[in-house]
Amino acid sequence: MQDTRRTSLFDLSGRTALVTGSARGIGFSLAEGLAHAGARVIVNGTRADTVEQAVGRLGAQGLEAQGRAFDVTDEAAVAEAFEQWDTKGVQVDILINNAGIQFRKPLVELELSDWQRVIDTNLTSAFIVAKQAARRMIGRGTGGKIINIGSLTSEGARATVGAYTAAKGGVKMLTRAMSAEWAAANIQANAIGPGYILTDMNQALIDNAAFDAWVKSSNPSQRWGKPEELVGTAVYLASAASSYVNGQIIYVDGGWLAVL
Ligand SMILES: NC(=O)c1ccc[n+]([C@@H]2O[C@H](COP(=O)([O-])OP(=O)(O)OC[C@H]3O[C@@H](n4cnc5c(N)ncnc54)[C@H](OP(=O)(O)O)[C@@H]3O)[C@@H](O)[C@H]2O)c1
Secondary structure (H helix, E strand, O other): OOOOOOOOOOOOOOOEEEEOOOOOHHHHHHHHHHHHOOOEEEEOOOOHHHHHHHHHHHHOOOOOEEEOOOOOOOHHHHHHHHHHHHHOOOOOOEEEEOOOOOOOOOHHHOOHHHHHHHHHHHHHHHHHHHHHHHHHHHHHOOOEEEEEEOOHHHOOOOOOOHHHHHHHHHHHHHHHHHHHHHHHHOEEEEEEEEOOEOOHHHHHHHOOHHHHHHHHHHOOOOOOEOHHHHHHHHHHHHOHHHOOOOOOEEEEOOOOHHHO
């Protein structure tokens, strides 16, 4: 039982956090936010050069960061990364499964290969990476934190993003499955469902005046979200403050789902 009088509930000092897909976008903001809360962070993306640039941006702020490029859909590459961290004494206490891609096409035109790519990157990757992290958390007996990044499409569907919707719906239920299996080992597995956030993933939509106007008019906050607005929820879910919160998805969407 934690003593809330003596511990800072949101302090991540002494913890190591792996944030997948954190070379840019939401993942970078989450890595930066966890590092400001005291964590050592491991930055990941598909490219070594952009991962190292992100590590440099964190280091320039005096934050403790290291990088590791790998493809989250490549089970062997993920296992190798964890094995190398084992040999260096690096323990992942907090995992944020953030890496993801979007691909827009009506279902009747969608190639199976594109369906598979979207499912692999947004859903199967969370299983692949969390399996490595959770095995070690269970083996150490330390417990840990797993935060999966869902979406508004974890809750509702929209046209042209069928594979993404299936994947993010799956992320919500995978989060519950993780809780069912790992809560007894003091692992809290939860998810964040971001609303429409200003990142590269949405650049075509941001540049589309009609879509931009729709996002603003359909959201009670009347604006897009910023990546850094997800940090508070991530720090909460990564910290002792959420020690009895498990299997939940918290939507950070400006109120979008509330008015559906
Ligand atoms: N933006 C939104 O409105 C929004 C809303 C709901 C949910 N989300 C979710 O939030 C997460 C981040 O989205 P974002 O908007 O920040 O996207 P983004 O700006 O496109 O960044 C995606 C990040 O994921 C990495 N990535 C993609 N495929 C990968 C793979 N196979 N292996 C390792 N890394 C991979 C990218 O690496 P590289 O830099 O090497 O390309 C990049 O760092 C995603 O899961 C997304 O579905 C976003």
